[in-house]
Amino acid sequence: MPQILVEGLAKSYRVAERAPGLGGAVRGLFRRRWREVKALVDLSFSLEAGELLAFIGPNGAGKSTTVKILSGILRPTSGRVEVGGLVPYEDRLRHVARIGVVFGQRSQLWWDLPVLDGFDLLADIYRVPPDRYRARRDELVAMLRLEPLLAQPVRQLSLGQRMRAEFAAALxxxxxxxxxxxxTIGLDAPAKLAVREFVKRLNRERGVTVLLTTHDMHDVEALAERVIVIGQGRLLADSSLDALRAGVFAERRLWVDFTEEAPALDIPGVQVRARTGRSLELAFDPAKIPAAQLIASIAAAHAVEDIHVDEPAIEEVIARFYDLHDSSEA
Amino acid sequence: MSAALRPYAAAFRARFLLMLQYRVAALAGFATQCWWGAIKIMVYAAFYESAGAAAPISLPNIVTYTWLGQAFLALLPWLADPEVGASIRTGGVGYDRLRPIDAYGYWYARTLGWIAARALPRAVLMLLAAGVVLPLVGLEAWAWQPPAGPEAVALFVPAFVLMILLAVAVLMLANVVVAASLNERGVNAILMPTVVVFSGSLVPLDFFPDAMRPFLHLQPLAGLVDIPFRIYFADLRGAAALQGLALQAGWIVVLVALGRVAMARMMRHLEMQGG
Structure with missing residues (x-):
């Protein structure tokens, strides 16, 4: 039995709509038009205990809606959801006691209270036994280096500090x-690294099942073995990052620096993507021409100074993927 | 403390301690209430001078009634909890749904913390000013008098507790309407005059025309001011006082039940949109 099971999940919102301008406003007083926005159309996946899954997709794809349904805040329009054998929105009290949630754009700590007071309150609200709470808190404080922040009101923390405190609060x-x-939204590079490192440890060492949504592809590269891509409320892909990359881009890239002006190359299956002075950027399909053979044939014909092969950047992979599925936000 | 109540006590504590920090607001409220109390007492004095014999409550009692009303003004449920409106607008209510505790109880405890913290400093200052300073400066006749006797004290204590619980039960209904309509202005605009008039905060309910009184003495808001304060100076005593307590308790049960149903419905329809 998987820890998270989602089958045929759909969620629509009803939003009021009116024509712009005064005329529209007046008409809206008498007759209100409603439009149905389908945040999720049909989503199915499952997640085993101890897995770490990244959810990616363009803005408006339905990622946050999925997280809100899984955490029991929202009730789906149709479909089946189980987390640890419980239906989140039917069995809310038991369900939420077993999950932790961090929304990057919101705070669950008390804005005007010192961090430590917020932790104490949460321990009371979750009825954590005092000795278990102290041990757990001390461990999280050490892992997240929160010691110097404990006496500060939350409103005085930087975003990076606050996110560290939020993680402790959720756990x-x-x-x-x-x-x-x-x-990791809005965090600087060191703070992002700290968050990733922490999430990875939590998953590996404590076996916490993690489902994260993100736009930061480095989060995905650093953390997730498994990626789900959704667009317009549907599942587009559910695979490893490498498989995703291979599926979208058969091609790879070769950068060549020549000792003199870059030559005109005409090798079947190889495209010149960019030419700057003595350098060329080539795209090739390794199925048609293996990298070793390509390099050998270039080096045989020209004086080469430096050469390296790379894959397309992950951002590019994802952008291309969205385009292929025509799922960028309208 | 019992484990069952631990989360709610925490929610109360958080709000109570936070609100107590607003000292300037408390002083400003105290100043306004002194001023307003003094004006009301002057109006009563003028009224009693011309028609005192017809008044249903004696002048010293009406003075005490007025000071009590001013002292505990912040306990009146005339403003929906601003935290509810704010958390609905910012989406913070989403986190409320993530807590493994009864949603109604959680908000109830927070709103209770809010009004208790607002009322406490104002009430203490008012007691000092109207109950201690006024007699000391020779204005004994215009002072806040102690309760009528041991029996009045014994009855006033539960009446006071019930008055606070009732106030929060009323506020919870307002909170639910705020959450459902996403805005507190409409609710507050209706709540404020209704509560001030029907609780007896404006004038004691016995000052209203005879025909209205049976209704006024049975409706829920009477338990907020009229019943507890008249128990304080033994205008209500014995069986009548017990009836008053029963009325308060009964309305608390009804309003809490209503609030729970309304909140459950509202929460089912609550949709958190946006990323």
Whole structure:
């Protein structure tokens, strides 16, 4: 039995709409037009205990909606959802006691209270036994280097500091599953690294199941073995990052620096993507011409100074993927 | 403390301690209420001078009634909890749904913390000013008098507790409407005059025309001011006082039940949109 099971999940919102301008406003007083927005159309996937899954997709794809349904905040329009054998929105009290949630754009700590007071309150709200709470808190404080921040009111923390505190807050009750909705949004590079490192440790060492949504492809590269791509409320891909990359881009890239002006190359299956002075950027399909053979044939014909092969950047992979599925936000 | 209540006590504590920090607001509220109390008492004095014999409550009692009303003004449920409106607008309510505790109880405890913290400093200052300073400066006749006797004290204590619980039960209904309509202005605009008039905060309910009184004494808001304060100076005593307590308790049960149903419905329809 998987820890998270989602089958045929759909969620539509009803939004009021009116024509722009005064005329539209007046008409809206008498007759309100409603439009149905389908955030999720048909989504199915499952996740085993201890897995770490990244959810990616363009803005408006339905990622946050999925997290909100899984965490029990929202009720789906149709479909089946189970987390640890419980239906989140039917059995809310039991369900939420077993999960932790971090929304990157919101705070669950008390804005005007010192961090430590917020932790104490959460321990009371989750009814964590005092000795278990102290042990757990001390461990999280050490892992997240929160010691110097404990006495500060939350409003005085930087975003990076606050996110570290938010992570601790979400984990004080020792949840089995952690939902992270854009946890690295707005963070600087060191803070992002710290968050990734922490999430990885949590998953590896404690076996916490993690589902995260993100736009930061480096999060995905650093963390997830498995990636789900959704677009317009549907599942587009569910695979490893490497498989995703291979599926989207058969091609790879070769950068060549020549000792003199870059020559005109005409090798079948190889495209010149860019030419700057003595350098060429080539795209090739390794199925048609293996990298070794390509390099050998170039080096045989020209004086080469430096050469390296690379894959397309992950951002490019994803952007291309969205385009292929025509799922960028309208 | 019992484990069952631990989360709610925490929610109360968080809000209570936070609100107590607003000292300037408390002083400003105290100043306004002194001023307003003094004006009301002057109006009563003028009224009693011309028609005192017809008044249903004696002048010293009406003075005490007025000071009590001013002291506990912040306990009146005339403004929906601003935290509810704010959390609905910012989406913070989403986090409320993630707590493994009863949603109604959670908000109830927070709103209770809010009004209790607002009322406490104002009430203490008012007691000092109207109950201690006024007699000391020779204005004994215009002072806040102690309760009528041991029996009045014994009855006033539960009436006071029920008055606070009732106030929060009323506020919870307002909170639910705020959450459903996403805005507190409409609710507050209706709540404020209704509560001030029907609780007896404006004038004691016995000052209203005879025909209205049976209704006024049975409706829920009477338990907010009229019943507890009249128990305080033993205008309500014995069986009548017990009836008053029963009325307060009964309305609390009804309003809490209503609030729970309304909140459950509202929460089912609540949709959190956006990324």
């Amino acid at each position: 004080l009750h020792d949840p089995e599953v952690l939902f992270l909705d854009e946890p």
